[in-house]
Amino acid sequence: MDFNRRTFIQVAAGGTAGILFTPVIWKTLDDISIWSQNWGWIPKLNRGNVAEKATYSKMCPAGCAAKVKSVKEFPYATVGNEANTITKGGLCPLCLSGVQMAYSPSRVRTPLLKTAENQYKEISWDEAMSIMVEKIGAVRKKKNAFGVISGDITSSTNEVLSALCRSLNSNAYYLMPSDARTELFVWNSFLGGSGQPAYDFADVDFGLFLGADVFESWGAAVAAKEARALTPDATYMYAGSVQTRTASIGDWLPVQNDKLTAFALGLAFHILRAGKRSGTSDFAQFRTFIQEKYTPIAVEREIGIGEKEMEAIAKRLLAAKKPLVVAGSSFSQGGTSTAFVASVVLNRLLETAAFGVIPEAPTVVKNAMKRSELAAQDIMQPIIQGTNFPEVIITYEANPFYGLPALRNAVEVFQHSFVISMSTYLDETAEKADLILPANHPYERHDDSYAPFGTGLVNYNIVTPTMNSGIDAKTPGDIVLSLAKSLNVDLVFANMQEIVEAKTKALGATSSELMQGLAFTKPANKVPTKTILGALLLKTATIKENGKKGKYSLAPQFLLNIGTVSLATPPLNLITIRDTELSYNDMFVAMCSTTAKELSVMQGDKVRVSSKVGEIVAKVNIAESVMPGVITAPIGLGRTAWDHFTKGKGANLFNVIEVVTESGTNMNVWEYPAVNIAKV
């Protein structure tokens, strides 16, 4: 047979049809795909019974009631605990990564002693204890030569540490900066209060948020979101420089962050005009002050919002059955006293049931400081003065080498101290510390949480160990109790478990219920009439500028999915960072098109953001969610320690955040840092 054109077409067509219709080729491909997926390096799953154990996850500042799910003895997931009346089954994106972070490549695995810059020697726990006893013992008689920096305000570990501090002749106990610390300080020192302000979001029908990113990161964000989910008809207004995540689900009222006090007091004018009164001793003084200083004309001149609009917002507040006003810094730290006081004023004039007071928890460790006493000291004070800084300092759940404003200057102050870092992870502070003690992961310890900032009820939760990563780490409270014993300081308790049990008893809670992850709760107290509105403070507190101010305002954002000051982005959370926040190693600063035009920059251009204290380089993201003259970016990036997932990615905003002083209160504040921007 000749092989001609026709034969060729017949063979080709027949071959194609044969290939299409024979199962052999498809079956072969199928088999190849199956067998090529059976490689040994693909991890295999653990099979067996699934169990759940309740605990309280402390990956985020407020914490989330959680259950750790395990298959056999291997934990694999954190899920919310629906039985908990505070967080009601919700979890933040950090707590969701809780189990995985126990196996983070950044875990500190053994005590380490610094021998030279970035060089460490592995030592035993006994050696570590001897070094601590020697260093602390040498300064124990000197006033305030031993100090503590704490990053977890809710734990009874603060009692152990503060009692030790006092026993060693020191009051140098510092909380890491936060809105919680600011409010506690102002409430207790200037408004005649005790305990801490309570914000009960349940059944709130109109919420007015002044700079506070309530549904993202301010206070107890998960508790607030869960409460909101149950009130579908509630409405919200967010006032601030940036249309935050909270603003995305409510009304956004663009007001410069540094004008929020004027905005709130402008509303107070209308609320007073509607006949609202307060029985506080300084009410008359307050009313006169508002009627003179915050008239509609004066407010319009200052913040650009007219009388009708202000009156309409005041009417929304007045019409609400349970309104709530919340003030806070855009990144939950460095806030002024005035915005908080103005929010308290509005809540009190409105007589809302959403605002109350959570009393101090009973202390169970002898000589321990109460929460208001912990908040009394400002860590920035000795740092700015450069004197009276403790010679030996312990950091607990704190990362000051990453998260203090004017970071370069702050870190220099630590150079003269012997820094002991009790840390779960090799963070920036651990990496620079003289002695690193591996703290166990929050899921591996006994701990507790009393009334996280932003909650609305008296509430108490306990942390019970739910897993064991196999790392030779210890519970921070237990480390301190052993240290105290070695220093011949009798703190009575042998371990944190005993302290948690004592606290449970002192509060009248039921241990078995707490073990199941149920919160112990009681209604918050009403605001006592002896407290004041703060008229004098509002009259006198102003920001003292230190030299020439930058042209633009930086409004950092605290986004929980990216991490906190003390917790870098967990590996699983990297996917949640937007391309407009971080691309490869470049961070973005967002600005609106008006600002970009003024700066002659386009999307993706690199700019240098600088202030008197430092500078960073970032790319431009043009976003109309930012007011003209303002730029924004998330905190939590620009890590210099941790692991390859986060190290060197983006820039640390704390390098450019400058501290200024608020006269009247003498507080150090950095809520709206001024910066200059130049195209690179």
Added chain:
Amino acid sequence: MAAVKDFKVKWGMIIDVDKCTGCGSCMIACQTENNIAPMSEDDASNKVRALSWMLVYELNNEKTYPEYEHAYLARPCMQCGVPACVPVCPVVATEKNEEGGIVSQIPPRCIGCRYCMAACPYHSRYFNWHDPIFPVGMDKTLSPNAALRPRGVVEKCSFCHTRYLKAKDRARQEGIDPMNFPQEYYQTACTQNCPSGAIVFGDLNNPEHSVYEMKKSPNAFRLLEKLGLDPQVYYYTEREWVRKLGDNYLKDEK
């Protein structure tokens, strides 16, 4: 157009865009439940080749300050009634034939041709460019609910299918009809862990499940509805501009 296969049980979601704050909890919950490895070591912030069965998009009304508004839209697999991905798969690695209406994805069958990815208008499908690499020790935290997928295959949201199987087992054990069990028996990981309560999950055909009524709201819509793929994921918003974006209207379209 292919006929819509009729199922007695049709699992679906209603995602309330007006409640979502874009926190990312749903994305993390999905990753832990379904063993999605962290982004690869050499490009930890490069998302071009990352996997995210659930992805939260940021939308905006394209106006300038101060009229600008933004919203967040979480996007799982739409589990389309007339899926575009199924007919293009040459090896039947993706099907829609199980009661419940979930579009399956069977990695051992997948030959990695990625036709399904090209066909899916929702970009819900992801190709494994890398083997699943977990940091040392983190591989001990694998969920028993989803086998790991190797490099070279496509994967996507399965509405946490193992949970569905377990829910049916539970129903049978309790003497309840596995085709008609209470809504809370079967909830996806993203639904369970959304702190805003923005995701509601249930049987779209079951009047006792809340999604049954919710999907009828005039404010409920589906993405790219005009393509006729009959997605089983609905969205809810009172904002008209979001609804318009949902169907990809052209700017000058009347």
